[in-house]
Amino acid sequence: MAAEKTRKVRTGVRADVRAAPGPCAHWDDQDADFIREVLDLVGDKWSVLVIGTLADGATRYSDLAAAIPGISQRMLTLTLKQLRRNGIVSRTAYPEVPPRVEYELTGLGTSLLSTVLALAAWSADNQAEIRRHQQTFDADTQPAGS
Amino acid sequence: MAAEKTRKVRTGVRADVRAAPGPCAHWDDQDADFIREVLDLVGDKWSVLVIGTLADGATRYSDLAAAIPGISQRMLTLTLKQLRRNGIVSRTAYPEVPPRVEYELTGLGTSLLSTVLALAAWSADNQAEIRRHQQTFDADTQPAGS
DNA sequence: CAGGATCCCGCGCGATACTG
DNA sequence: CAGTATCGCGCGGGATCCTG
Numbered sequence: 001m002a003a004e005k006t007r008k009v010r011t012g013v014r015a016d017v018r019a020a021p022g023p024c025a026h027w028d029d030q031d032a033d034f035i036r037e038v039l040d041l042v043g044d045k046w047s048v049l050v051i052g053t054l055a056d057g058a059t060r061y062s063d064l065a066a067a068i069p070g071i072s073q074r075m076l077t078l079t080l081k082q083l084r085r086n087g088i089v090s091r092t093a094y095p096e097v098p099p100r101v102e103y104e105l106t107g108l109g110t111s112l113l114s115t116v117l118a119l120a121a122w123s124a125d126n127q128a129e130i131r132r133h134q135q136t137f138d139a140d141t142q143p144a145g146s
Numbered sequence: 147m148a149a150e151k152t153r154k155v156r157t158g159v160r161a162d163v164r165a166a167p168g169p170c171a172h173w174d175d176q177d178a179d180f181i182r183e184v185l186d187l188v189g190d191k192w193s194v195l196v197i198g199t200l201a202d203g204a205t206r207y208s209d210l211a212a213a214i215p216g217i218s219q220r221m222l223t224l225t226l227k228q229l230r231r232n233g234i235v236s237r238t239a240y241p242e243v244p245p246r247v248e249y250e251l252t253g254l255g256t257s258l259l260s261t262v263l264a265l266a267a268w269s270a271d272n273q274a275e276i277r278r279h280q281q282t283f284d285a286d287t288q289p290a291g292s
Numbered sequence: 293c294a295g296g297a298t299c300c301c302g303c304g305c306g307a308t309a310c311t312g
Numbered sequence: 313c314a315g316t317a318t319c320g321c322g323c324g325g326g327a328t329c330c331t332g
Contacts, residue, residue, distance in 0.1 A: 026198055027266060036191065038269040038276075043189010045182065052172055061294055072326050077295055087279030099293050099332085108275060115268045120173060122261045123184040129254060130184075133233030207314055218306050223315060245312085245313050 041086065042116060046071055046079040051105065051113055054089060058104040088112055187232065188262060192217055192225040197251065197259055200235060204250040234258055 027035060041047050046068070053059060053067045065076055080103060083089040088109040094100040105113065173181060187193050192214070199205060199213045211222055226249060229235040234255040240246040251259065 026201060026263065031266075031270065034273050035266050035269045036194075038265065039189055039191075039194060042265065043185055045185075048181075048185060049178075055172060073295070074327085075325065078325085080295095085280055085283040086276050087283075093294085099295095101294060108272060108279075111272065112268065115265055117172065118264055119184065119188065119261055120177075120181050122258070123181045124177065126254060126257065127180050130232050133254075134231055137231040137233075216306095219315075220307085221305065224305090239314090245315090247314060 037086075041082070041088075042112075042119075044079070044082075046075050047083060048116060050076070050079050050083065050103075051088065051109060051116065054103060054105045054109070055113055058092070058102045061101050061103070064103065083109070183232075187228070187234075188258075188265075190225070190228075192221050193229060194262060196222070196225050196229065197234065197255065197262065200249060200251045200255070201259055204238075204248045207247050207249070210249065229255070 049068050049071070050064065053064060059067070061076070061080075064080075065071060065073065068076070071079075080089065080091070084091055086108075087106055089103050090106050092102045092104070094102070195214050195217070196210065199210060205213070207222070207226075210226075211217060211219065214222070217225075226235065226237070230237055232254075233252055235249050236252050238248045238250070240248070
């Protein structure tokens with residue numbers, strides 16, 4: 001208990017925009033902060049891809065790298081670290097001669113995946129309408145043609 | 147509700163795997179592209195705040211700026227433009243002497259808000275557990291101080 | 293093979309000033 | 313009041329090299 005957790009400056013978005021009234025009626029400021037964290041997690045390009053890949057089962061580091069074409073080592077490592085920090089994935093290292101490390105979705109991670117899939121479902125449901133809006137908007141916005 | 151339409155996400159993963167390795171079994175590449183768009187929208191810091199604010203009803207540009215403390219004109223305008231492009235919000239300009247413009251959530255926008263609220267609910271539900279993981283992880287990661 | 297450390301560039305975004 | 317145009321920096325993240 002003596003060990004105090006020294007303030008951990010974690011990845012990005014450390015803007016102190018508190019001091020003003022909450023903009024939204026659906027959640028208060030401190031809730032908003034936490035929701036943002038989850039939103040950042042989900043909004044992150046690589047996180048979702050990693051989670052999606054891990055949905056198929058435990059996967060090794062190198063297999064993850066192979067399965068997610070565009071990702072760099074740096075981002076894979078960073079993403080995995082962040083996901084582990086939030087309890088979304090678990091890491092298991094096998095003490096073998098050629099090191100082997102497997103990552104796997106935790107229960108929490110699976111739960112999160114479900115929620116994300118709900119968002120994906122919404123996307124699919126409304127893709128047509130959104131596309132339609134995009135085209136109309138672009139047509140209106142880009143009057144200068146040929 | 148216009149759900150239950152093209153819920154092709156998760157409806158049978160095609161066996162014909164293309165040469166380019168798809169990272170995920172839950173959706174194919176082109177789906178992934180679109181899901182990313184929505185994810186980017188939702189993952190965007192300002193979008194959610196704007197949507198949340200608009201949930202209370204039609205709001206003027208300046209009121210939005212006031213309601214969302216940290217936002218700059220640039221980002222507010224940009225965010226609104228993007229939301230309009232996707233059919234999430236609608237814009238109404240009243241031809242008055244002092245110009246007045248109101249933004250409002252569309253049906254699509256309200257629908258999106260619901261989905262986002264689901265995510266917020268998940269956040270709230272699992273906040274405690276996530277925080278717990280964060281602390282454990284940080285404690286493990288920061289063994290030695292100073 | 294898993295992943296830390298370093299360098300560096302591109303652009304996202306905030307601040308400011310101007311216009312209808 | 314409701315935006316647009318421009319500049320500048322901060323840092324997210326890709327490429328590369330190194331270690332256990």
